[in-house]
Amino acid sequence: DAGVTQSPTHLIKTRGQQVTLRCSPKSGHDTVSWYQQALGQGPQFIFQYYEEEERQRGNFPDRFSGHQFPNYSSELNVNALLLGDSALYLCASSSGGGIWNSPLHFGNGTRLTVT
């Protein structure tokens, strides 16, 4: 049973460029959340997708956008990259619409470096 898978594992971009990160949720999960983890810190919530719509959003600018596909997979897009966007981007999935008693399962993340 595959867990949450993310691609690519590592990525290097230049300031001002755009990036797309991909995530396939754990089998049986229908809700996908994205988190940003800076070095030495805990993950920060970016947004959550359920039924192909953004259901909740954290304190991130509009440069961060996403999409969820009918097969529940998801993409995170970041436009106009800044040096401060360098981080580990984590995808997490859950079942049952992400209700509170359904723990999030995380992928191993995409390490984004902006130069």
Place this chain on the structure above:
Amino acid sequence: GESVGLHLPTLSVQEGDNSIINCAYSNSASDYFIWYKQESGKGPQFIIDIRSNMDKRQGQRVTVLLNKTVKHLSLQIAATQPGDSAVYFCAEKAGGTSYGKLTFGQGTILTVHP
């Protein structure tokens, strides 16, 4: 605003000892708490969770204690092993429409010496 913090950023123990990792939270609306383990180069791995209507929950070698009076959460690891070395995060979710949003603390680095 919401915040989840840890009292100790690092914890060093000997193999076989019991470990206790502490966490303080400030959002009284939090009703669900989770402990995650994160090894180098990997994503957070679910360890154990607890709902606010409970004060203790046990898993395999782990126990989570919740004290809502003082907004404190702890993770106890019995017979700690070198493979337990990692960063441990507590996370909380507020009730209502917070859905999947977890608020994480900064983490505690656990080092287990053989």
